[in-house]
Amino acid sequence: MMTAGLRFDDGRSHLLDRPAEVPCGTNPARPIFCFQMPSAAHWIEPHPTGIYVRPADAWIDPSLPCERALVTHGHADHARGGHGHVWATRETLAIMALRYGTASGTAVGYGETLRMGGVEISYVPAGHVLGSAQIVLSHAGERVVVTGDYKRRPDPTCLPFQPVPCDIFVTEATFGLPVFRHPDTGSEMDRLLGALHAEPDRCVLVGAYALGKAQRVMAELRGRGHHDPIYIHGALERMCALYADFGVPLGDVRPAAGMAAKDLRGHIVMAPPSALNDRWSRRLPDPLTAMASGWMRVRQRARQRNVELPLVISDHADWDELTDTIAEVAPSETWVTHGREEALVHWCQTHQMRARALALTGREDEEEDEG
Amino acid sequence: MRQFSQLLDGLVYTRSRNGKLDLIARYMREAPDPDRGWTLAALTGNLDLKTVKASAIGEMIRDRTDPVLFEMSRDYVGDLAETVALLWPRRDDIAPESDDGSLSIAAVVDRLSAVSRAAAPRELGGMMDHLDASGRFALLKLATGGLRVGISARLAKTGVAQAFGLDVDEVEQVWHALAPPYAALFDWAEGRSGRPDPAGTPFFRPFMLAHPLEADSVDLNDYAAEWKWDGIRIQIVGTGGETRLYSRGGDDITGSFPEIARAFAGQAVLDGELLVRGDVQGAEEHGGSAASFNALQQRLGRKAVTTKMMDEFPAFVRLYDLLIEGEEDLRALPWERRRARLEAFMAGLDTDRFDLSTIIEAPDFEALAAIRAGARDAAIEGVMLKRRDSPYVAGRKATLWYKWKRDPLTADCVMMYAQRGHGKRSSFYSDYTFGCWTDAPERGGELLPVGKAYSGFTDEELKWLDRFVRGNTVNRFGPVREVDKTLVLEVAFDSIHNSKRHKSGLAMRFPRIARIRRDKPAAEADLIDSLRRMIS
Numbered sequence: 001m002m003t004a005g006l007r008f009d010d011g012r013s014h015l016l017d018r019p020a021e022v023p024c025g026t027n028p029a030r031p032i033f034c035f036q037m038p039s040a041a042h043w044i045e046p047h048p049t050g051i052y053v054r055p056a057d058a059w060i061d062p063s064l065p066c067e068r069a070l071v072t073h074g075h076a077d078h079a080r081g082g083h084g085h086v087w088a089t090r091e092t093l094a095i096m097a098l099r100y101g102t103a104s105g106t107a108v109g110y111g112e113t114l115r116m117g118g119v120e121i122s123y124v125p126a127g128h129v130l131g132s133a134q135i136v137l138s139h140a141g142e143r144v145v146v147t148g149d150y151k152r153r154p155d156p157t158c159l160p161f162q163p164v165p166c167d168i169f170v171t172e173a174t175f176g177l178p179v180f181r182h183p184d185t186g187s188e189m190d191r192l193l194g195a196l197h198a199e200p201d202r203c204v205l206v207g208a209y210a211l212g213k214a215q216r217v218m219a220e221l222r223g224r225g226h227h228d229p230i231y232i233h234g235a236l237e238r239m240c241a242l243y244a245d246f247g248v249p250l251g252d253v254r255p256a257a258g259m260a261a262k263d264l265r266g267h268i269v270m271a272p273p274s275a276l277n278d279r280w281s282r283r284l285p286d287p288l289t290a291m292a293s294g295w296m297r298v299r300q301r302a303r304q305r306n307v308e309l310p311l312v313i314s315d316h317a318d319w320d321e322l323t324d325t326i327a328e329v330a331p332s333e334t335w336v337t338h339g340r341e342e343a344l345v346h347w348c349q350t351h352q353m354r355a356r357a358l359a360l361t362g363r364e365d366e367e368e369d370e371g
Numbered sequence: 372m373r374q375f376s377q378l379l380d381g382l383v384y385t386r387s388r389n390g391k392l393d394l395i396a397r398y399m400r401e402a403p404d405p406d407r408g409w410t411l412a413a414l415t416g417n418l419d420l421k422t423v424k425a426s427a428i429g430e431m432i433r434d435r436t437d438p439v440l441f442e443m444s445r446d447y448v449g450d451l452a453e454t455v456a457l458l459w460p461r462r463d464d465i466a467p468e469s470d471d472g473s474l475s476i477a478a479v480v481d482r483l484s485a486v487s488r489a490a491a492p493r494e495l496g497g498m499m500d501h502l503d504a505s506g507r508f509a510l511l512k513l514a515t516g517g518l519r520v521g522i523s524a525r526l527a528k529t530g531v532a533q534a535f536g537l538d539v540d541e542v543e544q545v546w547h548a549l550a551p552p553y554a555a556l557f558d559w560a561e562g563r564s565g566r567p568d569p570a571g572t573p574f575f576r577p578f579m580l581a582h583p584l585e586a587d588s589v590d591l592n593d594y595a596a597e598w599k600w601d602g603i604r605i606q607i608v609g610t611g612g613e614t615r616l617y618s619r620g621g622d623d624i625t626g627s628f629p630e631i632a633r634a635f636a637g638q639a640v641l642d643g644e645l646l647v648r649g650d651v652q653g654a655e656e657h658g659g660s661a662a663s664f665n666a667l668q669q670r671l672g673r674k675a676v677t678t679k680m681m682d683e684f685p686a687f688v689r690l691y692d693l694l695i696e697g698e699e700d701l702r703a704l705p706w707e708r709r710r711a712r713l714e715a716f717m718a719g720l721d722t723d724r725f726d727l728s729t730i731i732e733a734p735d736f737e738a739l740a741a742i743r744a745g746a747r748d749a750a751i752e753g754v755m756l757k758r759r760d761s762p763y764v765a766g767r768k769a770t771l772w773y774k775w776k777r778d779p780l781t782a783d784c785v786m787m788y789a790q791r792g793h794g795k796r797s798s799f800y801s802d803y804t805f806g807c808w809t810d811a812p813e814r815g816g817e818l819l820p821v822g823k824a825y826s827g828f829t830d831e832e833l834k835w836l837d838r839f840v841r842g843n844t845v846n847r848f849g850p851v852r853e854v855d856k857t858l859v860l861e862v863a864f865d866s867i868h869n870s871k872r873h874k875s876g877l878a879m880r881f882p883r884i885a886r887i888r889r890d891k892p893a894a895e896a897d898l899i900d901s902l903r904r905m906i907s
Binding site (some may be wrong): 004057177178179180181183277278279281297298299300302303304306307308309310340342343344347 | 383384385386436437439440443444447448449451453454457458503504508596791793797798837852
């Protein structure tokens with residue numbers, strides 16, 4: 001358990017070896033915290049390989065195969081193959097089936113409540129990608145929210161994040177540093193379309209993660225009145241088709257394979273980030289290389305990838321979203337799963353909130369591309 | 372500020388030279404006065420707002436953010452200005468993340484020039500609140516003086532010339548008669564006034580360059596021969612009152628070699644080779660020896676130079692040509708007559724800092740070839756051939772000057788690592804690190820890297836090499852791939868030197884891939900010892 005000192009406004013450090021008596025305040029500018037010891041941790045356990053819900057004998061987003069898995073969303077660092085039985089949203093199960101072949105699974109609708117070994121479990125939209133959910137667990141009068149990955153900005157391809165007040169809030173911290181403040185999505189899309197129109201003899205090659213980011217960029221383009229065909233790398237085809245099957249309109253999307261270079265001039269071509277500087281892109285007409293990712297906020301990151309048009313568009317919460325969300329759900333304790341967890345834990349502590357970093361394994365693998 | 376910050380972002384992300392020129396040209400046409408003039412000053416390294424130091428920026432951010440979060444952020448981002456620009460806290464009363472257009476570059480320059488060092492952080496902080504992240508980054512770079520966007524002064528001037536259809540050499544000629552924010556330059560460029568008068572100010576003249584010699588021989592009645600030295604070409608421009616030194620690209624390098632500038636008080640323009648005293652290249656019979664290029668490299672690229680550096684690596688100039696003497700422009704004269712004037716001019720010069728390039732006496736080309744072949748032991752790069760009647764003209768003109776480098780050395784090396792190239796080559800593994808054996812592999816010898824090359828192959832060979840790298844990768848380290856050590860590359864290089872920087876203790880000069888030796892087993896590649904014997 002956490003024994004790190006809490007810092008109060010007077011700058012002194014206090015060790016939390018006994019329940020701190022902080023009155024529940026009424027000042028709306030400051031989050032309200034009532035420290036109640038011991039915390040609700042006795043029936044839910046963080047392990048390096050995932051979060052274990054003891055009374056339900058089930059794991060949340062386990063990185064190793066297990067009998068009973070509760071999965072927040074379809075990205076590979078959360079949804080792995082080989083589990084005995086999976087509980088997830090219909091969309092997430094479909095994504096897992098696409099990636100790992102058909103697995104045994106139970107579809108859980110948003111708002112529906114399951115009971116497992118005395119634990120009430122429900123899935124609430126996380127706003128991250130199609131089908132992404134926060135898993136809300138209630139047991140013994142306490143509520144725990146495991147967010148998986150999430151964001152607070154509008155995304156035309158999935159339902160918005162819904163804050164759920166809770167005792168323990170388990171959050172990601174992919175962009176958990178105050179340098180990460182994603183600009184307005186609209187202004188980034190304007191830059192993309194501006195570059196496209198300014199260079200009619202080239203194509204704009206947009207690198208975007210195959211699940212979520214690519215479809216979101218397409219949907220945002222359509223929403224801004226861009227209805228030209230969008231040409232895609234083969235690695236995006238099945239996921240785009242899956243989104244369309246679930247009623248997310250992506251417009252006229254065509255394979256880039258087999259297209260003559262001259263016919264791609266003036267068009268947007270999308271590919272996974274790994275294909276940006278690879279042989280695949282040699283077929284394109286003098287491509288202007290763009291990449292849609294929260295990492296693009298840092299110049300050196302963009303330059304390392306030879307990106308000429310960095311688009312700061314992320315499916316993860318930025319620093320302000322992370323801290324605002326913690327303040328909003330006002331947990332008595334925050335657990336930080338992956339990313340830049342030290343900074344977020346530090347922030348919680350300087351704001352008189354209990355927080356701890358969980359050392360989960362295997363969560364950083366795809367961050368670079370996924371951001 | 373927005374136009375300026377967009378220009379900087381564009382220059383950071385654009386790889387091609389022409390792309391950068393287009394960005395600069397468009398900016399110079401569209402931005403208002405005097406902003407564009409201050410931008411030009413910043414791009415050419417002529418803007419120094421001495422009131423703002425990096426420490427002031429640190430102080431500014433510590434007042435506004437949690438120091439622990441700042442340090443974590445800085446560790447992650449690296450660059451101080453970028454870190455501060457990104458985590459600058461938003462103010463509730465100002466729209467977040469927008470450049471509200473209230474701040475012009477001229478206003479920044481005026482306000483920061485007027486403010487005291489103590490008050491600078493406060494002033495700068497007030498400006499930061501009105502900008503977006505790009506604008507804050509641009510402001511901090513502008514205020515601290517180091518833009519570091521990878522362009523030379525010459526490129527910035529070329530961009531300005533391109534914007535207004537001027538000849539860049541004309542811009543160069545008037546440059547030192549101008550001062551930021553260059554109103555006279557833009558008035559001239561846009562036809563509101565005549566060309567500014569460069570009289571009395573030093574300025575750069577483009578160098579005359581040489582083609583490689585491809586013919587089998589030339590007639591020495593028509594051509595004179597000089598030794599080719601391995602230093603950097605330098606132009607000395609003295610107006611009588613002031614002396615400036617320029618590199619081949621037109622960058623002003625006076626600050627790096629103050630002892631040379633101080634030693635020259637005349638009114639003239641000279642062309643020569645900048646070298647460091649030493650005994651690696653050449654000997655008395657070649658007109659005096661010099662240190663290796665590596666020694667000169669210690670002195671390059673420094674804004675300020677210590678007395679210790681000047682003592683340890685004493686610089687001098689070996690003079691090749693006299694372009695202007697007094698008021699008289701000699702460039703149209705034949706080389707022979709300029710040479711005679713140069714020899715006469717030498718009399719007044721400080722012999723510690725200046726000497727004369729020797730003319731090689733040879734009755735015919737065969738004799739010259741023999742002399743050149745003998746100079747390998749003296750580690751001389753080769754020979755220059757200059758038409759005796761050639762005027763001094765900008766750039767490379769066929770038949771006038773030739774460089775006749777000695778034949779390169781070669782070694783059979785084994786490819787060890789490969790990395791992607793830049794620009795058009797960014798999808799190819801085109802940079803290769805190669806090694807030689809410490810001992811015969813059957814006796815337990817290992818490969819140690821001896822150099823890196825990214826040229827010398829044809830497009831077809833590049834495709835083949837790229838396929839080889841992809842098909843034979845055994846390990847990846849970020850952008851670098853380690854390959855199976857099976858491919859022998861014949862590497863050509865001009866010379867090889869001792870170097871503490873590499874584990875093999877060797878450094879090649881101008882290595883390039885001469886041939887791909889698919890026929891040769893890796894075990895038969897050269898030994899480090901045989902390379903060491905080539906050290907000059």
